[in-house]
Amino acid sequence: MNLFLLYCIMLKATLTSFNGPSSLPILRDDLVVHRHVLTDRELNAAVVAGRCSPGPMGIYVVSVGYFVDGVPGAFAGFLAMITPAFLIIPLLRYVGHRAEDPRIRGTLNAAVVASVGLILCSAVPLAKDAITGWFPFVISLVSVAILAFTRIETIWIIVGSVAAGAIGKLIL
Amino acid sequence: MRGWRGALAALLPISAPASIVTVIITLIYLFSRNNALGQAAFSAAMAAVVGIICGGAWLILRPHFHRRNYLRTALLLAGSTGASLGFSLPPVPIVLVAALIGYFWREPDAR
Numbered sequence: 243m244n245l246f247l248l249y250c251i252m253l254k255a256t257l258t259s260f261n262g263p264s265s266l267p268i269l270r271d272d273l274v275v276h277r278h279v280l281t282d283r284e285l286n287a288a289v290v291a292g293r294c295s296p297g298p299m300g301i302y303v304v305s306v307g308y309f310v311d312g313v314p315g316a317f318a319g320f321l322a323m324i325t326p327a328f329l330i331i332p333l334l335r336y337v338g339h340r341a342e343d344p345r346i347r348g349t350l351n352a353a354v355v356a357s358v359g360l361i362l363c364s365a366v367p368l369a370k371d372a373i374t375g376w377f378p379f380v381i382s383l384v385s386v387a388i389l390a391f392t393r394i395e396t397i398w399i400i401v402g403s404v405a406a407g408a409i410g411k412l413i414l
Numbered sequence: 415m416r417g418w419r420g421a422l423a424a425l426l427p428i429s430a431p432a433s434i435v436t437v438i439i440t441l442i443y444l445f446s447r448n449n450a451l452g453q454a455a456f457s458a459a460m461a462a463v464v465g466i467i468c469g470g471a472w473l474i475l476r477p478h479f480h481r482r483n484y485l486r487t488a489l490l491l492a493g494s495t496g497a498s499l500g501f502s503l504p505p506v507p508i509v510l511v512a513a514l515i516g517y518f519w520r521e522p523d524a525r
Contacts, residue, residue: 254506258505258506258509263467263470263471266467267498267505268505268506271504271505283460286460286463286464287440287443287456287460288440289463289467290439290443290456290459290460290462290463291436291437291439291440291443292436293463293466294435294436294439295432295433295435295436295439296431296432296435297428297429297432297433297435297436298429298432299470301429301432301433301436302436304433304436304437305436305437305439305440308436308437308440309440313437316433316436316437316440319433320429320430320433323429323433324425324426324429327421327425328421328422331421344520344521345517345520347521348516348517348519348520348521349513349514349516349517350513350516351478351516351521352486352490352512352513352515352516352517352519353509353510353512353513353516354474354478355475355478355487355490355491355494355512355516356490356491356493356494356508356509356511356512356513357494357505357509357512358471358474358475358491358494359490359491359492359493359494359495359498359508360494360495360498360505360508360509361467361470361471361474362467362468362471362495363494363495363498363499364467365464365467365468365471366499368460368463368464368467369464371460372457372460372461372463372464373461373464374457377458378457378458378460378461379461381458381461381462381465382461382462382464382465382468383465384465385461385462385463385464385465385466385469386465386466386468386469386472387469388469389465389466389469389470389472389473390469390472390473396466396470399462399465399466400459400462400463400466402462403458403459403461403462404455404456404458404459405455406458407454407455407456407457407458407459408451408454408455408458410454410458411450411451411454411455412451
């Protein structure tokens, strides 16, 4: 895949997302559904890799880039991840105080709520790929509960699930 | 304070090492694909990630679900979900339409 095109696709995802996971539906739509250069399993693995690293949630685009085009793809993902941080500087100067306007706030909140719906939609195919029995189903449910009701960091949920998966393989 | 160079200097030390760690974890995944134990461990992590995505979605959504605002939030959520799952519409137009609705349908507590 053309590296510049990959960068543009990932930039579209990072630019139009309001938080880390909201870029997920856009990337899935472009790379998995339409261009077939990534599988749901690889996308899921990329999110795992992103969650295990100390950076922001959106860092999984680096892993997505690696899956698509190796190290150059990972670099394209890195650039796509940091580009919005530079664009936000002039944008903040312009928007700045306007962000407190009720209409602007309402617009942004509506976009955030819609993006949550899209995040849930993109989780459906990932779930079909990842939850193949009762054991991963339980792991998934426990992860939701831990995230929703405790303050435990996601990295520890991943570490715990990796340990549970390995132990489960040895025992079951 | 120091323009683009300052922004770059602030951003790179944080994001570059984390990106390298991400690539290393990706490589670990690729190398462990042929190992039964590694595959089981990663499969469990993938299941956890599905839970994390759903749990994270709830955490993002929760502040928007308050008593005076639940109808707007519920309709926007149902609309975006329906448009994506039911009509397979691409994500960007869905978010843009939601933003447009949000502009005209003001949040009750904002009045």
